[in-house]
Amino acid sequence: MERLFPAVIGDKIWYSKKITSKQESGWIMAFVDREVRRLLGKGIHHYGLIENGDRIAVAVSGGKDSMLLLWLLRERLARIPIRYELVAVHVDPGFDTESADRMEEFFTREGFCYEILRTDYGVRAHGPENRESPCFLCARLRRSALFRKARELGCRKIALGHNQDDMIETFFINICYGAQVAAMVPRQEFFGGEITVIRPLALVPERNILRMGANLGLPVLQANCPSSDKNKRAEIRTLMETLFRKNPKVRGNIYRAMSNVNLEYLPPPLPVRGSGGGVPPLPSRPAGFAGGAEETSPRVGGAKAK
Numbered sequence: 001m002e003r004l005f006p007a008v009i010g011d012k013i014w015y016s017k018k019i020t021s022k023q024e025s026g027w028i029m030a031f032v033d034r035e036v037r038r039l040l041g042k043g044i045h046h047y048g049l050i051e052n053g054d055r056i057a058v059a060v061s062g063g064k065d066s067m068l069l070l071w072l073l074r075e076r077l078a079r080i081p082i083r084y085e086l087v088a089v090h091v092d093p094g095f096d097t098e099s100a101d102r103m104e105e106f107f108t109r110e111g112f113c114y115e116i117l118r119t120d121y122g123v124r125a126h127g128p129e130n131r132e133s134p135c136f137l138c139a140r141l142r143r144s145a146l147f148r149k150a151r152e153l154g155c156r157k158i159a160l161g162h163n164q165d166d167m168i169e170t171f172f173i174n175i176c177y178g179a180q181v182a183a184m185v186p187r188q189e190f191f192g193g194e195i196t197v198i199r200p201l202a203l204v205p206e207r208n209i210l211r212m213g214a215n216l217g218l219p220v221l222q223a224n225c226p227s228s229d230k231n232k233r234a235e236i237r238t239l240m241e242t243l244f245r246k247n248p249k250v251r252g253n254i255y256r257a258m259s260n261v262n263l264e265y266l267p268p269p270l271p272v273r274g275s276g277g278g279v280p281p282l283p284s285r286p287a288g289f290a291g292g293a294e295e296t297s298p299r300v301g302g303a304k305a306k
Contacts, residue, residue, distance in 0.1 A: 032211045039203040040072055047186040049198040050157070052082035056198075057155035059146055060088045060114075062103055062221030064213045065161030069201055070112065071218060073159065087153050088114040091142045093122025095224045106219055115153065117145055126226060134227050150195055162199045165206040168254050169236045177232055183258055205251060 044050050058073060060066040070088055077083070088107055092100040100116050107114035124130065125138035150158050162184055171183035186202040189195075201209065213220065223229075243250045 029211070029215050032208050033215060036068075036204055036208050036212045037072065037076075039208075040076070040200055043186060043203040044200050047198075047202070049187055049200055050082070050084055052084070054084040054157055055087070055153070055155045056084060056157045056159050057087050057089045057146070057150040057153060058159045059161065060090050060103065061161075062090065062099060062219075063161070063223075064209055064218070064220050065163055065166075065201060065206075067218045067220060068209055068213045068216070069159060069161045071216065073200065074112070086113065087155060088112045089117070089146060089149055089153075090114065091117045091121070091145050092119060093125075093138060093142065093225065094118065094120040095122050099221050099224065102219070102221065115149055117149060119145065121145075122225060135231050138225075147190070147195060156194070157196045157198055160197060160199050161201055163201045163204050163206050163209055164251065164255055165237070165240070167199075167202055167258070168240060168251065169233055171254070171258055172236045172240070173232055176236065181261070203255075 050056070056073070058066070058070045060070050070086070073086055090100065090103045090107075092103075100118055104114070104116055106112075107116075119141070121138050121141040125134040125141070130137055146158060150156075167184050171181075174180050174182045184199065184202075186199045188197045190197065240251075
């Protein structure tokens, strides 16, 4: 009997009579690209993120997530029966003058409709006058600017680039540092439904985004924020990566667990100290609120420039 050679691609094993490393690499690239597109479409359909006639502001920080999201949302229009409009919005935090110029060059070259907001939010957040977390203030300022620009552009939806790993990390940030079980949601309405935040990459693992972005040759802005690797999200990410390396199924199990809560097997709330035994209120601002909170990475659209 002729021998078949196994090739591991994602979670599946393919067999061939002969295989070279170049062939295996090509198969992996093709599999990853198809899987990302499949999970993007599944998330959009399952969570009801995009409808015919939508005008969507895509928050593009220049990181791998938001760059790929913008690219895929436009590419998807050629394969689906509905129509929607995209406007790329880049909020420059002001750490240098080159980042916004590079983004403008990319948008122009690739034919995207775009808006660039040049600000000093990042510099102000790290200045001596700021007594809050720099990540929280920067995210809040950029989020406000993004919402204002979306209204100005007539965009009822804002697409953020948070991926599945971001959702999981936010879940554990809230548990470990916020004393509550909360995370991001794929679809979130604000101002009575005037604007809806959507996260089309909610089902896509970060590793696949990295691979597909590299396959497409998409440019990525390098992180120039002094706090990019000095926050609690980085601590949680290190912990999660250890778990994922030991068992790849952990990532999917955690994500599914967030919508499979069995309250019968969770303890009742403890009383607040000095409250006379009352039920404690939840913290007012969970991490991940509209893509930014005290312990989230400094980003708009969830796309870290890394």
